[in-house]
Amino acid sequence: MQRALAGLGPGPLEAQLSKLTHTVFQYYQRRPWLSRTLLKESLFADEPWARKFTAQVGRVHGALARLAEEASAQGELRPGVDGALFVVAYFSFFYFALISWVQGAHGAPVAMVEHLVHHHLEGLRPIKKSPRRRDR
Numbered sequence: 001m002q003r004a005l006a007g008l009g010p011g012p013l014e015a016q017l018s019k020l021t022h023t024v025f026q027y028y029q030r031r032p033w034l035s036r037t038l039l040k041e042s043l044f045a046d047e048p049w050a051r052k053f054t055a056q057v058g059r060v061h062g063a064l065a066r067l068a069e070e071a072s073a074q075g076e077l078r079p080g081v082d083g084a085l086f087v088v089a090y091f092s093f094f095y096f097a098l099i100s101w102v103q104g105a106h107g108a109p110v111a112m113v114e115h116l117v118h119h120h121l122e123g124l125r126p127i128k129k130s131p132r133r134r135d136r
Contacts (some may be wrong), residue, residue: 001056005063009026014121017064017090021113028098036102061087077124089120 004023008016024048028035042053061084068083077086093116097109 001060013067015074016067017117018114021110025110039098039102043129062092075126078126081124090117093117
């Protein structure tokens, strides 16, 4: 996860999230049985592993929240968008796609995440003002 986050580079938030999603799912898709085990164990782990998994998710959450807040500061998202809450939505999309893929219910999890993120971001982008018409 650290390498995946470090490899994002600059760019629009949607592109960065797409790159992260691709990178992580490439890892999972090369190791489907390990991925299933990791998912199961991370969701229902006992200590000390529960604390380790929670800490890893917290680090990723913090990094992505900073990216969302930067996107808001740069005008890519409306002012005041809560980056931490946006990342909760991203994680829900990501985990739903991961669980669906692991269960064999959805064969294109990356496309699913990208589609959901795109639609969510559309609702958070600045509202474009239409040019005023002059009445003659």
